[in-house]
Amino acid sequence: MDVLTFEWAEDYSEIRCELEATGELIEGLHLRNLWDELGQLTKTQLDSSRPGKNVVGEFSAIGEAEESTDEVSGEILRRRVRYASDQKTVLQVDYFRSDGSLMVADRRDLDTKGTVGGRLVTLCGLDGYPVASWNQIWPLYLFWLDCVVADRESYMIVDSKSTANFMTRYRRDNVVTMHLVHNSHMASGAVPPHGELSQTRRYVFERLNSFDAVVFLTESQKRDVDLVFGNPPNACVIPNSRSLPGISKPELGHDPQLGVVLSSLTNRKRLDHSVSAIGRARTSGDLELKLSIYGQGPEKASLQKLITAQGLGESVELAGYSPSAREKFESASFTMLTSKLEGQGLVLIEAMSVGCIPIAYDVPYGPADIIDDGVDGFLVKAGEVSSMAEAIVELRTMEPSAIEKMRLQAVAKATTFNDAAVVDRWSAEMHAALDRKLRGILQGQKHQ
Template structure:
């Protein structure tokens, strides 16, 4: 018999890696017969970026798309906070939460009240600060699973200490990588920690185009410092005379967009690099490109690398913690560059462009490697995991 499962997420209406992963997870759990409800703390637009199965229920605690009591109160609180910060600042959400400025005491109270009155069999929480609240306020009878999408080492020391203190209250902690699992095992009972990587979307290998691949390099993600698009642009500037017959297309949105565009113009790269808006059409675009570059300064997992491999792209990434180092076997299924080195990244790009044999090897091996992350395979991991948690309770 299926369980009533709640997945608590920050903003499921926002495009991002965590949102994609949560969408896949919800659809998987629905596929295997569970009753799934997504509870998004914030709702900033009417439609979700990714598609959920029809049976999945979507709820939000604060809806900015309609001027209801909650959204009006939150808007007022944000304005008040600018004047009376101490009065409106959250008390229980960890102060080192990356998006702390999005919260007020009011929004915090809504989350805690929701958790205290949970009526479900299981809750899966997907953000460290929410995980801490779940550990403290969710009812005892509810099965609690913490899913981590951020590297443990990237949390502040204070947040790490809180994680160590409260994660022991979870029935299970899901890590995306073995390295993060090893770190958690040094603090928590190993039987409570399991690695389940992110999955490719359902039917991903079936999306094909008749177009031939072109001399296109692709990169995609949020336009924020951690994603390293500034490093990619500076790298292309070093080799622009060597890749005049190539185009570099970067897809995304974010607060760094103007800075990145200025960097492109400053280096006279307008004819090579183009910034594009976030797209739902990335699978088709990857069918047409030859190379995918991940220039991140750090990356919790890097599912987009797997997406690119599955579309026969040669992938090049910085050897940053932790995803690329686990996903890429250098010169076997991709190329790794020294973290944040412009020279090394430029050398790796030229290496794959100028060596057809190497390109063919990376393309073939990357595609075979990507099969490990097929939707159905990861779905079975979740199925077995949930069954095993039930048996141990």
């Protein structure tokens, strides 16, 4: 399996080593990069590129006399960058092969030199002279994908919303394309299903039929998409999965006072609600409660200020990043999810798998697809800190036998998201996507 990336980096071999060291790049998984491999293409491959139609502008590399910055690695010139007068805004990037020949020239001030506007991307042959030019970067990406695939029958699973934009244009008879939608497609604060689309999702969602399959993580998100976009036949649901730990007694060993949250410290996660809910629960129920928040992010200072202001310094800790943070669920009684929106809420499954009770805002999308309220966790109205606090108090004051039963129910629910079950769903949907594609090809041939 190949993981394809399009972002420039000085040394992908170093990135590969780091991923191998952390166990993320395993045997059989290959990390490949556009800029690495463009420099290795043969003359035949380069000559197979198709120039754009009605291209505006003339090719010009950064001149030796022009003010620019050379990026050198191992005494080899990798890139030459020309900046605007502010020395920050990039106006042109020239990429070079290891032999010093010009590989790609990407000019971004085509309309008026010195000011961003108008783009000309030029692919050069082994001699450094142009073989194809386009007024967008996307055709270069698609050309490389053709080089990667060649004539092989392939599946491409696109899980980046930015990559999905240009993948709407990649239609090949031998390639099945599947777009995995990781998060909500709605604008922040929009009410589904008919609210405003996220600007970063709009282009793709107006072209969902450009993929052989569009994969959502939850039934609720697919349901909303069906309502707005007319039940697209290529839409399906495959949740995220987790390799679940085997714990003999997951209903035992939980500190009844302790809550653990794993989250980035960002505004979207609304961790101030989690902190305030603990404060309210302590006061209203006259209970001893503790909360440990694991994660990093820009909201750390404001959260610490809130903790201090509410007098929770002895009860709430910002524990920072920990590679073993997920193990903390094993001893915690509960976790909270207070996000504005989610793609699925995988952290809830991780907590439930070891008997840690989830208390989550009912936000789009995910929590309601995972939690049966009052059975294996609690769903509360989104944004209501008081309701979150009430759920914490309810859990804290439940009979021990009822809590143990809820923990076992949580574990049972988590097992439905195990790796084996989800792999089976991927297999089924990949076959279905191929069947849809083949039917479309045959229908197209009939109408020719």
